[in-house]
Amino acid sequence: MSHDRFLDLPKLDLPTAPGQVSITAPSNIALVKYWGKESGQIPKNASISFTLKECLTRTTLSYAPIDHREKHSSGLDGHLSFEVYVSGVLKPEFGDKIETFFQRIRPYVPWIDCFSWRIDTENTFPHGSGIASSASGFAALAGALMGLEAAWSLSKTSAQSLIEKTSFLARLGSGSASRSIVGPMMYWGQHPNLIDSSDLFAVTLSQNLAPVFLDYQDTILLIDKGEKAVSSTVGHNLMHDHPFASQRFAQAQKNLEQLLDILNSGDLMSFCQLVESEALSLHAMMMTSNPSFVLMKPNTLAVIERIRAYRKAREIPVCFTLDAGANVHLLYPSAYVGQVLPWIKEELSVFCQNGQFIEDRVGTGVKII
Ligand code: DP6
Numbered sequence: 097m098s099h100d101r102f103l104d105l106p107k108l109d110l111p112t113a114p115g116q117v118s119i120t121a122p123s124n125i126a127l128v129k130y131w132g133k134e135s136g137q138i139p140k141n142a143s144i145s146f147t148l149k150e151c152l153t154r155t156t157l158s159y160a161p162i163d164h165r166e167k168h169s170s171g172l173d174g175h176l177s178f179e180v181y182v183s184g185v186l187k188p189e190f191g192d193k194i195e196t197f198f199q200r201i202r203p204y205v206p207w208i209d210c211f212s213w214r215i216d217t218e219n220t221f222p223h224g225s226g227i228a229s230s231a232s233g234f235a236a237l238a239g240a241l242m243g244l245e246a247a248w249s250l251s252k253t254s255a256q257s258l259i260e261k262t263s264f265l266a267r268l269g270s271g272s273a274s275r276s277i278v279g280p281m282m283y284w285g286q287h288p289n290l291i292d293s294s295d296l297f298a299v300t301l302s303q304n305l306a307p308v309f310l311d312y313q314d315t316i317l318l319i320d321k322g323e324k325a326v327s328s329t330v331g332h333n334l335m336h337d338h339p340f341a342s343q344r345f346a347q348a349q350k351n352l353e354q355l356l357d358i359l360n361s362g363d364l365m366s367f368c369q370l371v372e373s374e375a376l377s378l379h380a381m382m383m384t385s386n387p388s389f390v391l392m393k394p395n396t397l398a399v400i401e402r403i404r405a406y407r408k409a410r411e412i413p414v415c416f417t418l419d420a421g422a423n424v425h426l427l428y429p430s431a432y433v434g435q436v437l438p439w440i441k442e443e444l445s446v447f448c449q450n451g452q453f454i455e456d457r458v459g460t461g462v463k464i465i
Contacts, residue, residue: 106249116158121236123151132335141348142285149459153232157240159211177212200268234269235276239462263297274298278461306362316454320422334385368415375418393422395447
Protein backbone atom coordinates (compact mmCIF):
# COMPACT_ATOMS: atom_id res chain seq x y z
CA MET A 97 0.00 0.00 0.00
CA SER A 98 1.41 3.39 -0.88
CA HIS A 99 1.21 6.88 0.59
CA ASP A 100 -0.28 8.08 -2.71
CA ARG A 101 -3.85 7.22 -1.82
CA PHE A 102 -3.68 9.84 0.97
CA LEU A 103 -2.71 12.48 -1.61
CA ASP A 104 -6.19 12.27 -3.18
CA LEU A 105 -8.16 15.10 -1.66
CA PRO A 106 -11.92 15.58 -1.72
CA LYS A 107 -13.18 18.87 -3.17
CA LEU A 108 -13.25 21.31 -0.26
CA ASP A 109 -15.27 24.42 0.44
CA LEU A 110 -12.76 26.33 2.59
CA PRO A 111 -14.21 28.85 5.05
CA THR A 112 -13.54 32.57 4.65
CA ALA A 113 -14.08 33.38 8.34
CA PRO A 114 -12.16 32.19 11.44
CA GLY A 115 -13.44 29.20 13.38
CA GLN A 116 -12.39 26.34 15.62
CA VAL A 117 -12.83 22.67 16.44
CA SER A 118 -12.38 20.92 19.81
CA ILE A 119 -11.50 17.30 20.34
CA THR A 120 -10.35 14.80 22.95
CA ALA A 121 -7.92 12.00 22.16
CA PRO A 122 -6.76 9.22 24.46
CA SER A 123 -3.39 7.76 25.28
CA ASN A 124 -2.86 4.05 24.58
CA ILE A 125 -0.87 1.25 26.17
CA ALA A 126 0.93 -1.20 23.90
CA LEU A 127 0.81 -4.92 24.67
CA VAL A 128 3.20 -5.81 21.85
CA LYS A 129 5.62 -2.91 21.64
CA TYR A 130 6.84 -0.72 18.82
CA TRP A 131 10.56 -0.12 19.38
CA GLY A 132 12.65 0.49 16.28
CA LYS A 133 11.69 2.27 13.08
CA GLU A 134 12.86 3.27 9.62
CA SER A 135 12.76 6.77 8.20
CA GLY A 136 9.28 8.05 7.43
CA GLN A 137 7.91 6.65 10.71
CA ILE A 138 7.81 3.07 9.40
CA PRO A 139 7.87 0.53 12.26
CA LYS A 140 10.26 -2.42 12.31
CA ASN A 141 7.53 -4.70 13.71
CA ALA A 142 3.80 -4.71 14.19
CA SER A 143 2.43 -3.52 17.55
CA ILE A 144 -0.95 -3.60 19.27
CA SER A 145 -2.46 -1.57 22.10
CA PHE A 146 -5.46 -0.93 24.28
CA THR A 147 -6.96 2.49 23.64
CA LEU A 148 -7.38 4.20 27.03
CA LYS A 149 -10.33 6.16 28.39
CA GLU A 150 -9.23 8.58 31.12
CA CYS A 151 -5.74 9.71 30.07
CA LEU A 152 -6.74 12.24 27.44
CA THR A 153 -5.48 15.28 25.59
CA ARG A 154 -8.09 17.99 24.98
CA THR A 155 -7.26 20.24 22.05
CA THR A 156 -8.98 23.22 20.52
CA LEU A 157 -7.67 24.05 17.07
CA SER A 158 -8.51 27.58 15.93
CA TYR A 159 -7.97 28.80 12.38
CA ALA A 160 -8.05 32.13 10.59
CA PRO A 161 -7.82 32.40 6.79
CA ILE A 162 -4.56 33.96 5.57
CA ASP A 163 -4.31 36.38 2.72
CA HIS A 164 -1.47 34.87 0.65
CA ARG A 165 -0.05 38.26 -0.33
CA GLU A 166 0.17 39.08 3.37
CA LYS A 167 1.95 35.78 4.01
CA HIS A 168 4.46 36.56 1.27
CA SER A 169 5.22 40.05 2.56
CA SER A 170 5.59 38.83 6.17
CA GLY A 171 8.25 36.34 5.01
CA LEU A 172 6.24 33.27 6.07
CA ASP A 173 6.57 31.53 2.69
CA GLY A 174 7.30 27.85 3.19
CA HIS A 175 6.45 27.99 6.91
CA LEU A 176 3.21 27.41 8.69
CA SER A 177 1.83 30.11 10.92
CA PHE A 178 0.86 28.70 14.32
CA GLU A 179 1.05 29.17 18.08
CA VAL A 180 0.87 26.46 20.74
CA TYR A 181 -0.68 27.02 24.18
CA VAL A 182 -0.54 24.35 26.87
CA SER A 183 -3.10 24.88 29.66
CA GLY A 184 -3.38 28.50 28.53
CA VAL A 185 0.37 29.24 28.51
CA LEU A 186 2.17 30.05 25.24
CA LYS A 187 4.81 27.36 24.60
CA PRO A 188 7.26 28.47 21.90
CA GLU A 189 9.47 25.48 22.81
CA PHE A 190 6.95 23.13 21.14
CA GLY A 191 7.35 25.08 17.89
CA ASP A 192 9.96 22.83 16.25
CA LYS A 193 8.06 19.61 16.95
CA ILE A 194 4.79 21.00 15.59
CA GLU A 195 6.52 22.61 12.58
CA THR A 196 8.09 19.21 11.73
CA PHE A 197 4.67 17.58 12.04
CA PHE A 198 3.01 20.20 9.82
CA GLN A 199 5.78 19.88 7.21
CA ARG A 200 5.38 16.09 7.16
CA ILE A 201 1.59 16.14 6.81
CA ARG A 202 1.45 19.10 4.41
CA PRO A 203 1.36 17.03 1.18
CA TYR A 204 -1.75 15.22 2.49
CA VAL A 205 -3.56 18.29 3.87
CA PRO A 206 -2.22 21.11 1.65
CA TRP A 207 -5.10 23.35 2.75
CA ILE A 208 -3.35 23.93 6.09
CA ASP A 209 -1.31 26.61 4.24
CA CYS A 210 -4.45 28.70 3.78
CA PHE A 211 -4.83 29.43 7.52
CA SER A 212 -2.95 30.61 10.56
CA TRP A 213 -3.42 28.24 13.49
CA ARG A 214 -3.70 28.39 17.24
CA ILE A 215 -3.43 25.12 19.16
CA ASP A 216 -4.79 25.11 22.73
CA THR A 217 -4.07 21.85 24.45
CA GLU A 218 -4.18 20.28 27.91
CA ASN A 219 -3.93 16.79 29.36
CA THR A 220 -6.23 15.17 31.91
CA PHE A 221 -3.26 13.35 33.41
CA PRO A 222 -0.91 15.29 35.67
CA HIS A 223 1.89 17.17 33.93
CA GLY A 224 5.22 15.41 34.33
CA SER A 225 3.51 12.18 35.44
CA GLY A 226 5.82 10.23 33.13
CA ILE A 227 2.86 9.40 30.89
CA ALA A 228 3.81 10.28 27.32
CA SER A 229 1.51 12.92 25.92
CA SER A 230 2.79 12.59 22.35
CA ALA A 231 0.38 9.75 21.45
CA SER A 232 -2.74 11.54 22.68
CA GLY A 233 -1.40 14.95 21.61
CA PHE A 234 -0.75 14.05 17.97
CA ALA A 235 -3.92 11.93 17.77
CA ALA A 236 -5.87 15.01 18.93
CA LEU A 237 -4.19 17.28 16.39
CA ALA A 238 -4.66 14.80 13.53
CA GLY A 239 -8.28 14.20 14.60
CA ALA A 240 -9.00 17.94 14.72
CA LEU A 241 -7.53 18.51 11.24
CA MET A 242 -9.46 15.58 9.80
CA GLY A 243 -12.63 16.82 11.53
CA LEU A 244 -12.19 20.08 9.63
CA GLU A 245 -11.41 18.36 6.32
CA ALA A 246 -14.54 16.20 6.63
CA ALA A 247 -16.69 19.21 7.57
CA TRP A 248 -15.45 21.23 4.57
CA SER A 249 -15.59 18.35 2.10
CA LEU A 250 -18.22 18.63 -0.63
CA SER A 251 -18.54 14.83 -0.74
CA LYS A 252 -19.30 12.51 2.16
CA THR A 253 -16.22 11.01 3.84
CA SER A 254 -16.70 7.41 4.98
CA ALA A 255 -16.00 6.68 8.66
CA GLN A 256 -13.40 4.12 7.58
CA SER A 257 -11.38 6.49 5.42
CA LEU A 258 -11.62 9.18 8.12
CA ILE A 259 -10.11 6.80 10.70
CA GLU A 260 -7.37 5.66 8.30
CA LYS A 261 -6.26 9.14 7.32
CA THR A 262 -6.43 10.39 10.93
CA SER A 263 -4.20 7.50 11.99
CA PHE A 264 -1.92 8.07 8.99
CA LEU A 265 -1.42 11.75 9.92
CA ALA A 266 -1.04 11.01 13.67
CA ARG A 267 1.71 8.47 12.84
CA LEU A 268 3.72 11.25 11.19
CA GLY A 269 3.72 13.07 14.55
CA SER A 270 4.50 10.05 16.74
CA GLY A 271 4.33 6.38 15.78
CA SER A 272 2.28 5.27 18.77
CA ALA A 273 -0.22 8.12 18.12
CA SER A 274 -1.43 6.15 15.08
CA ARG A 275 -2.98 3.66 17.56
CA SER A 276 -4.93 6.26 19.60
CA ILE A 277 -7.76 6.92 17.13
CA VAL A 278 -10.46 4.35 17.99
CA GLY A 279 -11.05 1.66 20.60
CA PRO A 280 -10.97 -0.87 22.00
CA MET A 281 -7.67 -1.97 20.41
CA MET A 282 -5.60 -0.99 17.39
CA TYR A 283 -2.72 -2.67 15.59
CA TRP A 284 -0.14 -0.92 13.47
CA GLY A 285 2.56 -2.36 11.24
CA GLN A 286 2.40 -5.07 8.62
CA HIS A 287 1.83 -8.57 9.92
CA PRO A 288 1.24 -11.69 7.79
CA ASN A 289 -1.67 -12.84 10.00
CA LEU A 290 -3.51 -9.54 9.66
CA ILE A 291 -4.30 -9.03 6.00
CA ASP A 292 -5.51 -5.45 6.47
CA SER A 293 -2.49 -4.39 8.56
CA SER A 294 -0.33 -1.55 7.31
CA ASP A 295 2.86 0.29 8.18
CA LEU A 296 1.11 3.54 7.27
CA PHE A 297 -1.82 3.56 9.69
CA ALA A 298 -3.34 1.55 12.52
CA VAL A 299 -6.39 -0.68 12.18
CA THR A 300 -9.12 -1.38 14.76
CA LEU A 301 -9.25 -4.80 16.34
CA SER A 302 -12.76 -5.49 17.49
CA GLN A 303 -13.75 -8.76 15.85
CA ASN A 304 -12.50 -11.98 17.42
CA LEU A 305 -11.96 -10.18 20.72
CA ALA A 306 -13.16 -12.00 23.85
CA PRO A 307 -15.65 -9.70 25.69
CA VAL A 308 -13.45 -9.63 28.83
CA PHE A 309 -11.05 -7.29 27.00
CA LEU A 310 -13.68 -4.70 26.12
CA ASP A 311 -13.56 -3.11 29.57
CA TYR A 312 -10.11 -4.21 30.71
CA GLN A 313 -8.68 -2.11 33.53
CA ASP A 314 -5.34 -0.29 33.40
CA THR A 315 -4.34 1.19 36.75
CA ILE A 316 -1.23 3.27 36.14
CA LEU A 317 1.13 3.31 39.12
CA LEU A 318 3.09 6.56 39.00
CA ILE A 319 6.45 5.29 40.20
CA ASP A 320 8.53 8.15 38.95
CA LYS A 321 7.15 11.38 37.60
CA GLY A 322 10.49 12.86 36.51
CA GLU A 323 11.55 13.62 32.95
CA LYS A 324 12.65 10.51 31.07
CA ALA A 325 16.46 10.17 30.94
CA VAL A 326 16.30 9.03 27.28
CA SER A 327 13.59 10.01 24.81
CA SER A 328 11.72 7.44 22.71
CA THR A 329 13.23 8.96 19.58
CA VAL A 330 16.75 8.29 20.85
CA GLY A 331 15.71 4.78 21.98
CA HIS A 332 14.24 3.93 18.55
CA ASN A 333 17.48 5.10 16.91
CA LEU A 334 19.58 2.88 19.15
CA MET A 335 17.82 -0.14 17.61
CA HIS A 336 19.64 0.54 14.30
CA ASP A 337 22.94 -0.99 15.44
CA HIS A 338 21.51 -3.12 18.23
CA PRO A 339 23.03 -6.62 18.50
CA PHE A 340 19.59 -8.19 19.19
CA ALA A 341 17.55 -6.06 16.77
CA SER A 342 16.59 -8.74 14.27
CA GLN A 343 15.72 -11.27 17.00
CA ARG A 344 13.61 -8.63 18.76
CA PHE A 345 11.64 -7.72 15.63
CA ALA A 346 11.01 -11.42 14.92
CA GLN A 347 9.99 -12.00 18.55
CA ALA A 348 7.47 -9.14 18.41
CA GLN A 349 5.90 -10.51 15.21
CA LYS A 350 5.61 -13.93 16.84
CA ASN A 351 4.23 -12.47 20.09
CA LEU A 352 1.58 -10.60 18.15
CA GLU A 353 0.56 -13.81 16.39
CA GLN A 354 0.20 -15.56 19.76
CA LEU A 355 -1.56 -12.60 21.35
CA LEU A 356 -4.20 -12.62 18.60
CA ASP A 357 -5.11 -16.20 19.62
CA ILE A 358 -5.20 -15.22 23.29
CA LEU A 359 -7.36 -12.18 22.60
CA ASN A 360 -9.73 -14.50 20.83
CA SER A 361 -9.79 -17.29 23.41
CA GLY A 362 -9.72 -15.06 26.50
CA ASP A 363 -6.99 -17.23 28.10
CA LEU A 364 -6.03 -14.64 30.73
CA MET A 365 -3.07 -16.41 32.35
CA SER A 366 -1.42 -16.77 28.92
CA PHE A 367 -2.24 -13.09 28.34
CA CYS A 368 -0.34 -12.19 31.54
CA GLN A 369 2.74 -14.22 30.55
CA LEU A 370 2.94 -12.78 27.09
CA VAL A 371 2.29 -9.15 28.01
CA GLU A 372 4.86 -9.16 30.80
CA SER A 373 7.47 -10.79 28.61
CA GLU A 374 6.91 -8.09 25.95
CA ALA A 375 7.36 -5.31 28.52
CA LEU A 376 10.58 -6.84 29.81
CA SER A 377 11.87 -7.41 26.25
CA LEU A 378 11.36 -3.71 25.56
CA HIS A 379 13.41 -2.78 28.61
CA ALA A 380 15.98 -5.47 27.81
CA MET A 381 16.56 -3.69 24.48
CA MET A 382 17.22 -0.46 26.36
CA MET A 383 19.59 -2.15 28.79
CA THR A 384 21.59 -3.81 26.00
CA SER A 385 21.84 -0.93 23.52
CA ASN A 386 24.99 1.11 23.06
CA PRO A 387 24.96 3.33 25.02
CA SER A 388 22.74 1.39 27.37
CA PHE A 389 20.12 2.94 29.61
CA VAL A 390 17.78 1.81 32.36
CA LEU A 391 14.38 3.46 32.72
CA MET A 392 13.03 1.17 35.44
CA LYS A 393 13.51 2.33 39.04
CA PRO A 394 13.94 0.18 42.15
CA ASN A 395 10.23 0.67 42.90
CA THR A 396 9.32 -0.58 39.41
CA LEU A 397 10.94 -3.91 40.28
CA ALA A 398 9.45 -3.95 43.78
CA VAL A 399 5.98 -3.60 42.28
CA ILE A 400 6.65 -6.21 39.57
CA GLU A 401 7.64 -8.76 42.21
CA ARG A 402 4.49 -8.10 44.21
CA ILE A 403 2.26 -8.36 41.16
CA ARG A 404 3.70 -11.76 40.28
CA ALA A 405 3.42 -13.01 43.85
CA TYR A 406 -0.20 -11.80 44.11
CA ARG A 407 -1.15 -13.47 40.82
CA LYS A 408 0.35 -16.75 41.96
CA ALA A 409 -1.16 -16.68 45.43
CA ARG A 410 -4.65 -15.49 44.46
CA GLU A 411 -4.89 -16.93 40.94
CA ILE A 412 -6.20 -13.56 39.82
CA PRO A 413 -5.06 -12.59 36.29
CA VAL A 414 -3.38 -9.25 37.04
CA CYS A 415 -0.25 -8.46 35.09
CA PHE A 416 1.97 -5.52 34.34
CA THR A 417 3.24 -3.77 31.29
CA LEU A 418 5.68 -0.88 30.97
CA ASP A 419 6.08 2.05 28.64
CA ALA A 420 9.40 3.71 27.94
CA GLY A 421 9.57 4.82 31.57
CA ALA A 422 9.41 3.68 35.20
CA ASN A 423 5.61 3.67 35.63
CA VAL A 424 3.80 0.35 35.88
CA HIS A 425 0.53 -0.31 34.05
CA LEU A 426 -1.46 -2.89 35.99
CA LEU A 427 -3.83 -4.74 33.65
CA TYR A 428 -6.78 -6.82 34.88
CA PRO A 429 -10.40 -7.69 34.04
CA SER A 430 -13.09 -5.38 35.44
CA ALA A 431 -14.61 -8.33 37.36
CA TYR A 432 -11.67 -8.11 39.79
CA VAL A 433 -11.79 -4.36 40.52
CA GLY A 434 -13.29 -5.03 43.96
CA GLN A 435 -10.29 -7.15 44.98
CA VAL A 436 -7.45 -5.51 43.07
CA LEU A 437 -8.09 -1.82 43.89
CA PRO A 438 -7.95 -2.27 47.68
CA TRP A 439 -4.75 -4.30 47.24
CA ILE A 440 -3.23 -1.49 45.13
CA LYS A 441 -4.15 1.08 47.79
CA GLU A 442 -2.83 -1.01 50.67
CA GLU A 443 0.28 -2.60 49.19
CA LEU A 444 1.35 -0.95 45.95
CA SER A 445 0.61 2.75 46.38
CA VAL A 446 3.50 3.09 48.86
CA PHE A 447 5.85 2.51 45.90
CA CYS A 448 4.24 5.35 43.92
CA GLN A 449 5.41 8.96 44.08
CA ASN A 450 3.11 10.72 46.56
CA GLY A 451 1.07 7.49 46.61
CA GLN A 452 -0.39 8.43 43.20
CA PHE A 453 -1.99 6.15 40.63
CA ILE A 454 -4.51 6.66 37.82
CA GLU A 455 -7.52 4.38 37.38
CA ASP A 456 -7.86 3.98 33.65
CA ARG A 457 -9.56 1.40 31.42
CA VAL A 458 -10.17 0.56 27.77
CA GLY A 459 -11.86 3.39 25.87
CA THR A 460 -13.31 4.30 22.51
CA GLY A 461 -10.94 6.83 20.90
CA VAL A 462 -11.02 10.42 19.64
CA LYS A 463 -14.18 12.49 20.04
CA ILE A 464 -15.06 15.83 18.50
CA ILE A 465 -16.70 17.85 21.31
C1 DP6 B 1 7.65 2.20 24.30
O1 DP6 B 1 5.55 6.54 19.50
O2 DP6 B 1 6.77 7.67 21.40
O3 DP6 B 1 5.66 3.46 24.02
O4 DP6 B 1 7.41 7.45 16.85
O5 DP6 B 1 9.48 8.40 17.87
O6 DP6 B 1 7.24 9.34 18.50
P1 DP6 B 1 8.02 8.11 18.07
O7 DP6 B 1 7.99 7.09 19.28
P2 DP6 B 1 6.82 6.72 20.26
O8 DP6 B 1 7.35 5.29 20.80
C2 DP6 B 1 6.54 4.54 21.64
C3 DP6 B 1 7.30 3.48 22.27
C4 DP6 B 1 6.59 2.68 23.33
C5 DP6 B 1 5.95 1.42 22.76
C6 DP6 B 1 4.63 1.57 22.04
O9 DP6 B 1 3.83 2.45 22.38
O10 DP6 B 1 4.39 0.72 21.17
